[in-house]
Amino acid sequence: MQAKRIILGIESSCDDTAAALVRAQPGLPVGEILCSEVFRQDDLHADFGGVVPEIAARAHAERLDLVTEAALGRAGLTLGDVDAIAVTAGPGLIGGVLSGVMFAKGLSAGSGLPLYGVNHLAGHALTPRLLEPIEFPYLMLLVSGGHCQFLSVEGPGSFRRLGGTIDDAPGEAFDKIAKLLGLGQPGGPAVEAEARCGDSKRFNLPRPLLDRPGCDLSFSGLKTAVRRARDQLVETKGGLSRTDRADLCAAFQEAVVDTLAEKTRRACAAFTDAHGPGLLAVAGGVAANGPIRAALEQVAAQAGFGWTAPPLSLCTDNGAMIAWAGAERMATGGPDDLGLSARPRWPLDTKAAPLIGSGKKGAKA
Ligand code: KG4
Ligand code: ZN
Numbered sequence: 001m002q003a004k005r006i007i008l009g010i011e012s013s014c015d016d017t018a019a020a021l022v023r024a025q026p027g028l029p030v031g032e033i034l035c036s037e038v039f040r041q042d043d044l045h046a047d048f049g050g051v052v053p054e055i056a057a058r059a060h061a062e063r064l065d066l067v068t069e070a071a072l073g074r075a076g077l078t079l080g081d082v083d084a085i086a087v088t089a090g091p092g093l094i095g096g097v098l099s100g101v102m103f104a105k106g107l108s109a110g111s112g113l114p115l116y117g118v119n120h121l122a123g124h125a126l127t128p129r130l131l132e133p134i135e136f137p138y139l140m141l142l143v144s145g146g147h148c149q150f151l152s153v154e155g156p157g158s159f160r161r162l163g164g165t166i167d168d169a170p171g172e173a174f175d176k177i178a179k180l181l182g183l184g185q186p187g188g189p190a191v192e193a194e195a196r197c198g199d200s201k202r203f204n205l206p207r208p209l210l211d212r213p214g215c216d217l218s219f220s221g222l223k224t225a226v227r228r229a230r231d232q233l234v235e236t237k238g239g240l241s242r243t244d245r246a247d248l249c250a251a252f253q254e255a256v257v258d259t260l261a262e263k264t265r266r267a268c269a270a271f272t273d274a275h276g277p278g279l280l281a282v283a284g285g286v287a288a289n290g291p292i293r294a295a296l297e298q299v300a301a302q303a304g305f306g307w308t309a310p311p312l313s314l315c316t317d318n319g320a321m322i323a324w325a326g327a328e329r330m331a332t333g334g335p336d337d338l339g340l341s342a343r344p345r346w347p348l349d350t351k352a353a354p355l356i357g358s359g360k361k362g363a364k365a
Pocket of ligand 1: 014143144145146147170171172174175186187188189192284285286287288289290315316317
């Protein structure tokens with residue numbers, strides 16, 4: 001039996017600088033997270049109502065060594081205990097991805113450790129296998145501030161995209177609605193909290209793209225509809241009451257729930273046509289939303305699918321998912337050399353037509 005391997009995973013594609021150590025045993029589908037450190041940047045971007053790429057890149061460059069030292073320290077290890085380095089090489093905000101790739105190359109050149117450049121989206125998509133012995137294929141819905149796509153995950157490097165957003169990602173829409181209504185960032189939790197005491201039926205908001213076949217989604221029209229409803233209230237009443245705000249949040253959230261649920265139903269059907277019913281997994285920050293999570297779980301049950309949702313710390317961006325994607329790659333191929341480049345776009349499914357959207361957190365692949 002081959003020895004277990006310890007992989008250092010490094011992530012810096014958006015606004016989280018992260019490093020983690022994962023122990024993986026070749027041939028075993030489950031890994032062990034020795035430690036996972038995330039330095040968030042919310043405070044740096046709060047005043048701008050969204051991630052500022054230049055600020056993010058600079059912060060990554062300043063913090064990558066610190067977060068890596070913190071991860072090694074917390075795990076009680078040194079670089080000498082590590083067997084390989086995995087780093088996000090795309091897709092994402094190019095300055096941040098570059099910072100991570102350059103840092104990982106330096107570590108690799110200095111230590112002689114093999115370097116694996118991995119796809120950030122593959123990191124999210126393979127996370128269920130880090131935690132549970134899950135066989136390929138399975139269906140993944142990735143819903144975050146930067147991503148929204150349905151993937152048939154068919155192997156460590158084999159993904160089929162069944163659909164995705166053509167404009168905003170859902171988390172991005174939550175953030176923009178929060179900004180429109182004067183709520184704090186990140187918008188998802190703020191809108192969800194307001195929605196709890198709101199009447200979702202007061203405003204009649206659209207369910208975009210439900211009239212079109214397939215699993216593609218769109219959230220920018222919904223955002224515009226909320227803006228119009230808000231503007232109308234401001235014009236007629238001179239401002240928004242607490243109830244207005246709660247009702248708008250509830251109506252918006254319900255529209256997102258309905259849209260995601262229906263498109264997930266269709267994705268389950270498409271997956272079933274190809275493979276029979278399987279497992280539905282979710283990842284991404286939006287999977288933290290109670291009503292969204294409950295609706296997806298119900299859709300999975302109705303479609304005869306199993307259901308899994310990683311804990312929130314592994315749904316959002318982290319280094320453990322990158323280390324694990326590196327471990328999956330190590331099992332199937334050799335390392336990269338120092339020519340590894342950072343890629344702003346890097347679709348998982350190279351055969352699928354590109355989606356048009358490009359959100360605040362970088363190009364969607
Ligand atoms: O995965 P993530 O940490 O970062 C990336 O976007 O890659 O996701 C963050 C996004 C933000 O847009 C945030 O508003 C959203 O996830 N989010 C939520 C909730 N918690 C976080 N959206 C809806 N409901 C929530 N409870
Ligand atoms: Zn992500």
